[in-house]
Amino acid sequence: MSAFEKITEQESNYHGLDKMSVNEILVNINQEDQEVPRAVARAIPQIEKLVSTIADKMLAGGRLFYMGAGTSGRLGILDASEIPPTYGMPYGLVIGLIAGGEEAIQKAVENAEDSFEQGWKDLKKHFVNSKDVVIGIAASGTTPYVIGALKACREHGISTGSIACNPHSPMSEHADIAVEVVVGPEFVTGSTRMKSGTAQKLVLNMISTAVMIQIGRVDDNKMVNMQLSNEKLVDRGTRMVMEELSITDYDKARALLLQSGSVKKAVDAFRS
Numbered sequence: 001m002s003a004f005e006k007i008t009e010q011e012s013n014y015h016g017l018d019k020m021s022v023n024e025i026l027v028n029i030n031q032e033d034q035e036v037p038r039a040v041a042r043a044i045p046q047i048e049k050l051v052s053t054i055a056d057k058m059l060a061g062g063r064l065f066y067m068g069a070g071t072s073g074r075l076g077i078l079d080a081s082e083i084p085p086t087y088g089m090p091y092g093l094v095i096g097l098i099a100g101g102e103e104a105i106q107k108a109v110e111n112a113e114d115s116f117e118q119g120w121k122d123l124k125k126h127f128v129n130s131k132d133v134v135i136g137i138a139a140s141g142t143t144p145y146v147i148g149a150l151k152a153c154r155e156h157g158i159s160t161g162s163i164a165c166n167p168h169s170p171m172s173e174h175a176d177i178a179v180e181v182v183v184g185p186e187f188v189t190g191s192t193r194m195k196s197g198t199a200q201k202l203v204l205n206m207i208s209t210a211v212m213i214q215i216g217r218v219d220d221n222k223m224v225n226m227q228l229s230n231e232k233l234v235d236r237g238t239r240m241v242m243e244e245l246s247i248t249d250y251d252k253a254r255a256l257l258l259q260s261g262s263v264k265k266a267v268d269a270f271r272s
Helices: 022-033 035-042 044-059 070-087 118-124 144-155 195-214 231-245 250-260 263-271
Strands: 064-068 094-098 133-137 159-164 177-180
Touching (some): 022 035, 022 195, 035 195, 044 133, 044 177, 064 144, 070 094, 070 195, 133 144, 133 195, 159 195, 231 250, 231 263
Parallel strands (some): 064 094, 133 159, 159 177
16 A cells, blocks of 8 residues: 555645736636546545445435534535435434534634544434444545544444545545545645535535435436425426426426425325
8 A cells, every 4th residue: 555645735736826817816726626526536436335335224224424624524514414405304314523513614613623532422422323324524534533433433333434535544544435536736735625625525415416316315317305495496396296297287286296295295196
């Protein structure tokens, strides 16, 4: 195995950022961003293994935990928070934990990520067990909060994964399935909210979406179990019902949707 190299902290490929025009800054950022999907594509074999593991665990009654600090933690919380409204799953099935707790979602909490013990303590508050999967997220792959949690999970027979942007990181060593998306140095040296954060967001999108499809929360290409939490979603759901059942009367389809509570239930009720 190659020695660990923190590529995320390497000097930017660009110099004189403060001398660039706005157009030059934007063009160069966009140029760098184009490497991100290519790097994600190289990690698909590991992402696939992780998705399969999570889907199997969920179908057996397990949950998914995301853990991170700073930007990585916020991205995990963002992905977790989208699962109930998008797929109609219960809150608590996908859980995002961030070093420093809720306060750290909006502002930095000093030294929150430096404890090797706190991550496991936070997991235990949710009664994490062997049915669950815990994914550590850290661009550097060196965050103590995450590494300590993954290490403890392994000791307790809990499946683990990781998402890092450096190859052969310490975090990866403590994950059963390590996803490493190496996007190279950041445009602003060390600013891992940029390419690294984008890569993490893409991977999280892939994981949660693929898992929800695998466990039956998508019909064809539609979110048939989404929560009807606003008029936009009610309208979208109504049009899904109209299409699925070949109904031309919008008001009839809308009434059926609202009575049933979801597109899937409306379609099943109409056909039963």
